[in-house]
Amino acid sequence: RKEVEQDPGPFNVPEGATVAFNCTYSNSASQSFFWYRQDCRKEPKLLMSVYSSGNEDGRFTAQLNRASQYISLLIRDSKLSDSATYLCVVVRGSTLGRLYFGRGTQLTVWP
Amino acid sequence: DGGITQSPKYLFRKEGQNVTLSCEQNLNHDAMYWYRQDPGQGLRLIYYSQIVNDFQKGDIAEGYSVSREKKESFPLTVTSAQKNPTAFYLCASSITSGGEAFFGQGTRLTVV
Numbered sequence: 001r002k003e004v005e006q007d008p009g010p011f012n013v014p015e016g017a018t019v020a021f022n023c024t025y026s027n028s029a030s031q032s033f034f035w036y037r038q039d040c041r042k043e044p045k046l047l048m049s050v051y052s053s054g055n056e057d058g059r060f061t062a063q064l065n066r067a068s069q070y071i072s073l074l075i076r077d078s079k080l081s082d083s084a085t086y087l088c089v090v091v092r093g094s095t096l097g098r099l100y101f102g103r104g105t106q107l108t109v110w111p
Numbered sequence: 112d113g114g115i116t117q118s119p120k121y122l123f124r125k126e127g128q129n130v131t132l133s134c135e136q137n138l139n140h141d142a143m144y145w146y147r148q149d150p151g152q153g154l155r156l157i158y159y160s161q162i163v164n165d166f167q168k169g170d171i172a173e174g175y176s177v178s179r180e181k182k183e184s185f186p187l188t189v190t191s192a193q194k195n196p197t198a199f200y201l202c203a204s205s206i207t208s209g210g211e212a213f214f215g216q217g218t219r220l221t222v223v
Binding site for chain 1: 144146152153154156159199205210212213214216
């Protein structure tokens with residue numbers, strides 16, 4: 001079983017829509033969680049960290065469910081500029097900092 | 112400005128040649144990583160280093176070598192033993208092993 005699994009999509013949504021991505025991880029010892037955004041042919045960039053209590057940054061909300069071992073990203077009021085691939089990242093403490101990336105979920109927002 | 116720099120941005124190599132990709136950071140980060148990304152695929156870990164003079168193999172280390180002689184630098188050599196080296200190579204660093212990672216702009220390697 002892979003360390004991190006994501007639905008690859010693609011997700012195609014109209015502007016203004018709300019879209020949610022989920023990501024599951026296999027190891028319960030995982031300790032840190034992040035969402036990254038990657039534009040076509042560019043490097044990934046940190047979108048937000050994911051905290052146990054959940055956190056929000058503008059139109060973006062991240063949630064962590066340790067019991068079910070999944071994290072989620074909710075994007076409200078989608079913009080054209082949100083079109084990108086969203087990568088889920090999990091860090092497992094037992095491997096001293098090894099970052100595990102999901103394959104990414106592709107989002108296209110259309111006008 | 113602090114950041115992580117990869118060079119060159121594009122690299123062409125003839126089959127059978129070794130080539131070294133540069134990665135430098137001035138963020139004072141302890142941990143550094145090399146990933147490979149193929150079209151439509153996720154990131155696969157080649158090597159990572161948590162401290163100077165120490166590094167660990169990732170999932171696809173065969174055909175690659177690294178060194179970490181300085182905190183700021185983590186060069187990756189793609190050797191002729193790598194069977195399919197054409198890919199997008201990404202270097203990253205983090206303040207502690209397991210912290211959020213910052214990426215360089217990547218090097219696109221093409222074998223011709």
